Amino acid sequence: MQNQEFLKDFIEEAVSHLDSLEMGLVQMGEGSEDPEILNTIFRAVHSIKGTAGFFALKNIVALAHAMENIFGELKKSVFVADQSLIDRLLAATDILRAMIMDVETSDGLDISDVLAQLSEQQGEREIAVPPQAARDDESAGLEGPPAPSEEEAKKQPENPKDTIRVPVSLLNDLLNLVGEMVLGRNQLLRTLRSYRKAVPGLSAVLQNIDGTTSELQDKIMQARMQPVSKVFDKFPRMIRELSKELGKDIDLQMEGTGVELDKSLIEALADPLNHLIRNAADHGIERPDERERAGKPKTGTISLKASHVGDHVTIDVADDGAGIRVDKIADKAVQQGLLSRMEAAELSESELLNYVFHPGLSSAEKVTNISGRGIGMDVVKTNIEKIGGAVEIRTAQGKGTVFHLTLPLTLAIIPSLIVETGGYKFALPQVNLQEMLRIKPNNPDKRFERLKNSWVLRLRGKLIPVVQLADVLGIREDSFDPEDKVSHVLVLKSGTKRYGLAVDVIHDREEILVKSLPRFFNRSACYSGVTIMGDGKTALILDPEGIAGKANLRFYEETEQTAVQKAESMDERQNLLLFGCSGPETLGIDLSFVVRVEKIDASQIEKVGDKEFIQFRGDALRIIRPEQYLPLRRVQTDVQNLYVIIPKLVKHPIGLLIEKIHDTLVTDVRYTGEEVKAKGLIGQTIIGGTLVQLVHIYELLEMAAPEYYPPLPYANKSKGTVLLVEDTPYFARMVGNFLESDYYETLLAANVKEAWSILQERPIDAVLCDAQMLHPHGAQLAKRIRADARLQAMPVIALASAAGSRMTQETMEAGFDDVALKLDKDRLLETIRELLRGRRELHEGKGADLLSM
């Protein structure tokens, strides 16, 4: 029946109108007076009314009509929307939604109450049009809206992009077919490889098929992408209602709503995020009186931030509330018998925090009906892990808590490592993989040891449990043999624990198309899905969490953690390259400073005088050995395989000659207590129990090649005071160093609030603000500065961490004067000098009146 089809389309369309209606009402409730919001919600109910009239859904029409009338009055400013009206309109929206979700029975519903409530506002005016009249109004289908709204309805903007609705099942079929096509292409290329030369023109044809197929696959994947706002948009209203219910002032800030994810992931995110936000409102944010006592603003902030990081998406749910009391978690875990007192005392803070995710463990003081029944947190974790993501918690007493979710862009295609055990091939999602090790017998640093009838691996001074995949899957039994030749071990992350999984062979990395595991395998814990390999054969996708569970792993305390100083601030994560020179120390450098790492052979190094060079891309590249300048041990080695790190953004490229690449990893850098006074080092941190010296690349280059990087002429007095607003300690030190080297006095603020209070107290000449914090805080800061008569002439510079960030309309409008790259010392300092010079000229009377523009 065709009508059914139309009806389905109507519901789908109406739901998106309802969403924007709800969003608009919440924004109005927050005091927004943007006329566009009113226009949007007016159009939304108007469209619902029109289409519902077409289907003769009289109740929906009547309610939409009543709402439309109110919006009409609001537009004409007959009265203003107070909170109680907004509440009534939201309640009406709910009823409208309920009717639309169940159109068949909608006319059986009694909506006189809600209509009466809506008409209260109108005083004398009768607005609840009898359904019949409404019908007549709309009988022509979509035309004939009530007179006052005629032109409003016409204003409905044309969709800028021509769109078409496609059933998801069709997209899924396309995805399957294109997956098959990719396999077909692979086979074709393999089969015809040897004929490429023999058949004229074949090469070009194959290349064409190859490229087109890949592109087709990409496009189909893109067709399934949706913005996270799909999920986020529900939260403003939820927070509004929770605030009332809990008697708290809560402000919800959302960032990165345009970030796109695969449809299936968007759907899977709704519940976990919902729970995390409720949790933040309920347990995170304190009551206004408590906040005041603690010297915090009365209004608590929950922020929801999505961003793209490489090939995945991160979502942070943060609150500036009380933080999680780790001791309470420990008590609860002990009460529940999950831990003994002894064990609890030995666990590190982050390990204890993870008990939050334990079923039946709620940290709420008292059970409320919002959260605190101990259901949910464990579900959050399992749901996120089910879609290939991970959750981490960071908390600071009295400052707040961040739940950091890392998600793949798409469920369907994930980069994996193909491994083999006992003749079976498996795919392991790379998101779970931390490193790959070859364990040779008799290596004291990396070796298997037997501990209480299970095996552990000693890795960089720590013990991690290790299992043989073949044993877990029952292919073999007890296949560990420490005297064995060489073992391949994958270090996997399962939740926050690490363990080693030994396999027979490690094959290539492959982008695999994930298919769901048939339900017949529900009891096989070790698999999370199936894929089809290049040869057309199926392979199971391994589930690290399930394997750890099935193997009953015992995790050992990684006690070195306690040496890490407790982080005072919640910082961003950094992508570090860990490496070693000839000595035993481990060094680290932020990968954003690195163009590439080149593998070279010792024989390629040429000496000219006391300097060393290699041939790199047709040029002689000067190389330096960091241990000659930094306080590191120097050891004579005759290692043949060396590496050269080529730094980014330097005027005169100089490579760093190093001997070992240990790892690249994403981590929070927390500096250990004592300041490092050595030139060329930013500080030190502990990663995985190892002390890592973080290299200050530019200082090192200045030491090594003073002829290229002359020290700045000595100026006796400070050039001025710069306020640096930056929440990543690493960059704060780095940029602070730059500024001090150019004789600026630097004040550091870790957030906008701090920055603002410093601006009130101290004379500042220029502000540098981390662009990561731009939305919305940095922009607010710039706006506030521009709005303040005393500060409006002060240069404000946005600091970007990625090249290619340019001054955009948006940053201009927010009031920033310029955008500079964090890592480009020379340009950054040049920008500050320019702006300060410009400002001095203005001050000297040239066009001081231009400032008010």
Added chain:
Amino acid sequence: MKGRVLTFYLCDCLYGLDISKVKEISRHADFTPVPDAPEHIAGLLNMRGKIVTLFDLAKLLGHPPADGIRRTACIILKNTEDEPDYAGLLIDRPDSVIDIEEAFCERPQDHLENHSGCIREVVKLKDRLLMIIDPGCIYQAG
């Protein structure tokens, strides 16, 4: 039942399946065994991009394991809204499609107990017995 039945041989017995439940027959299914799978699952098969779970029907029916036989012929069942995952059955060889009449059918006798309730009815053909398999028992086994 009444209608068309696909008949096939397995362990020297003649079995049948309602043809309307069958998607296709493959004589050489290149399937991949799966370790740590339920014991009556033989492995997984790629059917033009769709994943099919192959069941060891002989094991399900209670036939003793025969050494050295690796079956590759299989019948793939249609999927339904309730059972979206494709299931397939390993057999020795397909035979033919025949029409059966209600009159020849009877409930399975007790001596078929060892077929673990997978036999829906028995059809008396001219020269032998045909056992009709109830596909439901496969889904329950999974």
